[in-house]
Amino acid sequence: MIGEGLQSTNQRKHSYVRDHVEVGFFTDPTVCIGCKACEVACKEWNQVPDDGFIWSGNSYDNTGHLGASTWRHVMFLEQDRAKGNQIAGPMSLDQDPFRWVFLSDVCKHCEEAGCLEACPTGSIVRTEVGSVLVQNDVCNGCGYCVVSCPFGVIDRRPEPLPDAGGAFKCTFCYDRQKSGLVPACAKVCPTESIVFGRLDDLRARGAERVQHLQQAGYNDAQLYDPQETSVRGIHAFFLILGEPEAYGLPPKPRVPTIYLKSAWTSAFATAIASIIATLLAFAFFS
Amino acid sequence: MTTNSPSEKRLEELREEAWKDGVVPGKGVDVAGGPIPRKPGYYGQPVVKPPVWTWEIPLYFFVGGLGGMSAVIALPAAIFHHLDLARAAMWVAAIGVVLSPILLILDLGRPHLFINMLRVFKPQSAMSMGAWILTGFGACVVPGLITLELHALHTFTGAMDQFLRIAAGLFIFGSAIFGTLLATYTGVLIGATAIPAWFLHRTLLPIHFGIAGLGSAASLLELLGHQIAPLNAIGFFAAAVELALLVWLTIDKHGTADRAIHEHNSGWLIRIGEILNGPLALILRFFGVVPFAAISFLIGALVSRFGWLAVGRVSGSDPKSVFAAERY
Numbered sequence: 001m002i003g004e005g006l007q008s009t010n011q012r013k014h015s016y017v018r019d020h021v022e023v024g025f026f027t028d029p030t031v032c033i034g035c036k037a038c039e040v041a042c043k044e045w046n047q048v049p050d051d052g053f054i055w056s057g058n059s060y061d062n063t064g065h066l067g068a069s070t071w072r073h074v075m076f077l078e079q080d081r082a083k084g085n086q087i088a089g090p091m092s093l094d095q096d097p098f099r100w101v102f103l104s105d106v107c108k109h110c111e112e113a114g115c116l117e118a119c120p121t122g123s124i125v126r127t128e129v130g131s132v133l134v135q136n137d138v139c140n141g142c143g144y145c146v147v148s149c150p151f152g153v154i155d156r157r158p159e160p161l162p163d164a165g166g167a168f169k170c171t172f173c174y175d176r177q178k179s180g181l182v183p184a185c186a187k188v189c190p191t192e193s194i195v196f197g198r199l200d201d202l203r204a205r206g207a208e209r210v211q212h213l214q215q216a217g218y219n220d221a222q223l224y225d226p227q228e229t230s231v232r233g234i235h236a237f238f239l240i241l242g243e244p245e246a247y248g249l250p251p252k253p254r255v256p257t258i259y260l261k262s263a264w265t266s267a268f269a270t271a272i273a274s275i276i277a278t279l280l281a282f283a284f285f286s
Numbered sequence: 287m288t289t290n291s292p293s294e295k296r297l298e299e300l301r302e303e304a305w306k307d308g309v310v311p312g313k314g315v316d317v318a319g320g321p322i323p324r325k326p327g328y329y330g331q332p333v334v335k336p337p338v339w340t341w342e343i344p345l346y347f348f349v350g351g352l353g354g355m356s357a358v359i360a361l362p363a364a365i366f367h368h369l370d371l372a373r374a375a376m377w378v379a380a381i382g383v384v385l386s387p388i389l390l391i392l393d394l395g396r397p398h399l400f401i402n403m404l405r406v407f408k409p410q411s412a413m414s415m416g417a418w419i420l421t422g423f424g425a426c427v428v429p430g431l432i433t434l435e436l437h438a439l440h441t442f443t444g445a446m447d448q449f450l451r452i453a454a455g456l457f458i459f460g461s462a463i464f465g466t467l468l469a470t471y472t473g474v475l476i477g478a479t480a481i482p483a484w485f486l487h488r489t490l491l492p493i494h495f496g497i498a499g500l501g502s503a504a505s506l507l508e509l510l511g512h513q514i515a516p517l518n519a520i521g522f523f524a525a526a527v528e529l530a531l532l533v534w535l536t537i538d539k540h541g542t543a544d545r546a547i548h549e550h551n552s553g554w555l556i557r558i559g560e561i562l563n564g565p566l567a568l569i570l571r572f573f574g575v576v577p578f579a580a581i582s583f584l585i586g587a588l589v590s591r592f593g594w595l596a597v598g599r600v601s602g603s604d605p606k607s608v609f610a611a612e613r614y
Contacts, residue, residue: 058329065331075328114480120414121399122406140402141395143338144413147479147602152334156395165395245609248328252612256478257410259488263477267470267492274358274466274500277523282362285515 009197010187013180016198022130023177024199025186025236026206027104030213030221032193034060034074034102038185042072045184046171049161059100065248066105068157071170072185077101077246085217101241104185104194105248107132107153107170109235111227112255115169118148123167130199130235131172141165150231150253172235199235209239230255327605334480336602337595342393344591346386347472350420351499351587352506353382357427357465359503359520360458364434371512372458373438376431378506379461383424386468390420412475419471423464430457469499476598482611483546483601484594490531490538491594497527498563498587505567505580513576521571521579528586529564532557542610544601552596559590 006012016023042048051069056062059076066073083099113132116124123138124145134145134154145154145167154169173183181187186196195202206223213221224244225237231253244251304310327333337343360375391400404421408414433454437447473495477488484491501524504517535556539548547553563586570579601607 056329061329065328067335077328117410118413118479120406120408120411120417121402122408123402138399138402138405139396140399142403142413143393143395144411144475146335147337147476147481147484147598150334150480152332152480152602155335156338167395245327245605248331248333248605250333250608250612254480254612256480256485259478259485260410260412260474263412263474263488263492266477266489267467267474267496270470270473270493270496271466274355274469274496275361275462278358278500278520279362279365281516281519281523282366282368285519286366286368 004192008192009201010182010189010192010195012182014177014182015180016129017127017174017178017180020128022199023172023197023235024109024130024202025106025172025183026195026197026202026239027106027236028193028195028206028209028239029101029103029241030193030209030218030239031191032074032102032104033191034076035190036063036074037188037190038072038104038194039063039070039074041184041188042170045173045176046071048168049157049163051161066107066151066153066155066169068155068166068168069161071106071168073105075101075103075105075247077103079242079246081220081242083218083241084213099241102193103238103240103247104189105238106185106236107172108151108231108237109170109172110150110253110255111232111234112230112257114148114150114231114255114257115145115154115167117255117257118144120144127172127174129172129174129177131174132169133171133174134167134169136163136166136168139166141167143167148256150250150255152248170236203237206237206239213239224249226251226253229253230258327609330605332603333605333608334602336599337481339393339595341592342389344595345588346389346393347495347591347594348502348588349382349389350386350472351469351495352502353379353386353427354423354465354468355496355499355503356382356507357423357430357458357461358469358500359507359517360430361462362516364455364458366516368512368514368516369438371507371514371517373434374507374510374512375503376427376434376458376461378503378510379423379427379465380431383420383427386420387424412471412478416468416471416475419464419467423461423468426457426460426464430454430461433457466496470496476594479598480608481598481602482540482604482607483544483597486540486544486611486614487535487538487547490534493527494531494590497524497531498590500524501528501563501567501583502587505583508576508580509584518571518576521576521583522568525564525568525571525579525583528560529568532560532564535560540611540614542606543614544611545607546597546601546604550597550600552593552600555593555596556590557593559586559588559593562586562589 082097227233356378363372403417437450473492504520567583
């Protein structure tokens with residue numbers, strides 16, 4: 001038996017969709033072993049196509065980044081910082097800290113989602129459990145969600161992959177959740193580095209975990225859950241060691257709709273000015 | 287033992303750098319996987335996704351702006367009895383109405399689902415508003431052109447002709463309203479995104495796209511043989527505004543956040559475009575060589591649209607820009 005076994009929220013059946021309960025992922029790199037089972041489970045369950053293999057040379061990460069055909073991505077960070085109360089080994093002449101951090105990245109399922117706001121077809125919707133879902137049969141591949149995601153998650157799938165042309169990202173395994181099953185990545189995670197559950201429970205669990213880690217000497221442990229920015233919090237939040245930038249996470253992500261007011265003001269002013277200028281040109285010069 | 291020869295000096299430098307930084311980058315050598323990564327962010331990976339759009343979109347910005355603002359010119363042309371100019375302007379607008387959706391559909395990942403653009407009406411999505419503006423524009427331009435032509439060709443007489451004249455007037459008015467929005471909304475479209483070089487200039491972009499469209503429409507109509515004073519005045523106005531925007535863009539720097547515009551080669555496309563439709567068009571108009579001014583403006587308007595997409599690609603791929611842009 002692994003962890004809490006069948007009692008774990010990662011294994012037991014639930015009725016969150018029926019009960020309209022907000023759910024989330026809490027991903028904790030301090031217990032991640034970098035096995036990539038989440039990546040494999042995600043691809044297998046969701047039948048996400050093989051999008052090729054590129055030898056990146058970036059530690060053990062040959063996945064690169066989230067995209068149309070990568071909905072879970074295990075990051076491998078190599079940093080010259082100490083991990084908790086780690087003591088540099090006897091092989092080094094002086095204290096030479098080094099740590100290796102694994103973090104499984106995923107769509108954040110924002111409270112205020114840039115992709116959802118931008119989608120002109122209504123293909124992207126909010127589900128009963130608070131997740132953000134792309135309806136593949138509605139998406140016409142305009143690409144506007146791609147530049148509207150503050151986390152660079154969603155992308156248009158290129159030819160010649162199956163279902164090319166549409167925008168894809170993590171579905172939060174909505175199909176599984178509707179049947180009371182746990183998302184594939186959380187279900188397979190052997191150390192419960194990915195935890196699935198009620199969002200409020202997970203947030204409490206995350207805060208507790210940070211406190212515990214800081215007591216254990218992980219001074220730079222913190223939660224990454226931008227609730228104070230216009231994104232207003234994320235359903236898939238993370239515990240991180242050190243600064244968010246190192247994980248390619250924007251420290252203060254903003255939903256692009258906040259730029260609409262100033263841009264439309266400028267557009268309307270120009271629109272009216274153009275009509276007036278043209279009328280004046282004809283009135284005075286003809 | 288060291289010598290003073292340049293090649294030995296270079297090796298000394300490399301050794302210094304390796305000692306100091308722990309890793310040495312060089313042409314043809316990817317330092318990813320060095321002992322400790324030194325690239326910004328996560329191995330230099332983009333934090334936001336650069337646009338997937340290709341040449342169709344900047345060309346649409348150009349064609350849509352040109353067609354839209356052409357209808358804006360058709361309105362006073364009709365009011366002030368320049369009937370031939372109004373007809374030419376409505377023809378340009380109509381060609382814009384045909385080309386714009388073709389370009390937009392070509393760029394879709396799934397062109398056969400293009401009609402889903404009209405599935406919802408979504409004010410918070412500039413793309414949705416654009417689809418509806420283009421639809422409204424088409425719905426005004428096509429009947430506007432037909433009624434105007436029937437009126438101009440004296441196909442009917444009496445009350446019917448009067449009716450056509452009024453109908454044409456109303457449709458041209460509608461075309462002008464939708465047309466001016468069609469030319470300017472594209473600035474909102476790219477201004478309200480997560481791409482730093484775009485959203486930092488979200489006030490400038492609608493002005494630039496709108497006025498570039500207005501100047502392009504006047505320029506094209508001049509090239510079609512309508513070299514009249516009002517169009518020349520519009521040409522002067524548009525070129526002067528574009529000159530002001532060039533100055534604004536040059537002054538309004540945001541450091542690392544919009545360095546794609548100011549430090550990367552793609553920024554030159556914008557600057558070359560702005561020079562062609564700003565100062566150069568202005569000078570040529572000043573010396574009275576209107577056709578050359580018109581051609582300069584049209585090329586500038588086209589080039590700068592491609593420039594803005596190119597800059598967006600660079601800016602979106604640059605993690606440092608995304609982090610730096612959070613300060614603004």
